[in-house]
Amino acid sequence: MIKRTGNAVWSGGIKDGKGNISTQSGALDNTQYGFNTRFEDGPGTNPEELIGAAHAGCFTMALSGQLGKAGMTAEQLSTSAEVSLDKVGDGFTISAVHLTLRARIPGASQEAFEAAALEAKENCPVSKLLNAVITLDAHLEA
Template sequence: MPIGSSTWKGTWKQGKGTISTERGILVRVPYTYASRFENAAGASPEELLAAAHAGCFNQAMANNFGMIGLEAASIETSIEVDLQFVESRPTIRSVHIETQATVPGITKEQFDSCAERSRTNCSISKLLTCDITLDARLIP
């Protein structure tokens, strides 16, 4: 079971903390209010969520292609997390997925179906309660 951890010292806006993973992929990576909300150096939990979602989505795509007997030559995905303050609280309003893939032998209809299934069924998509939009392009 994956484990992540965080430390924090100080106030919300002036404090600082670290984010780590049990397997050591992230080891005490610093983060602050400024790194999260003001694009300063350091980690952002939402940016880490976006990276995790992109990885999860790509594996879902590969699995969906495999279920119809096909294999991707490449899948490239980026995730944009729309983080806004709503009633003075940070809120993830939506997530937008942009993906492109090269899959020999796939039709546009098959590709679109695989992309949509990945959008709705990858484990991180299933966890999120916000709107998740998708722009999927098949690269010949």
């Protein structure tokens, strides 16, 4: 089993508070996030773009594997994941992720390409996560 970690630290209220996000690899190191980075155009990141980047990366890597199984190798695969955050009642929900893929695969037929892309969309680990059971250990510290 492989385990990776991401961490978030937050101080203050929802609108006036600030937080930092870090990853085990150091790709993000105390990267700022807050109300202004999520709902406005402030500097920093937000959970939705991080989910989008993770999904685009996972899907694209999975597609490369599916293409390999079908005897194809991509010159280039470029994926964008648009994550929709919608206001619902007093809160928000992530309602959709739309993947847009641009691919250059010498010798690929449309049918083989579409089959590989669908298989990758259905079975990449992040696609599966978005339908997974999420568990929580919550500890209140004094």
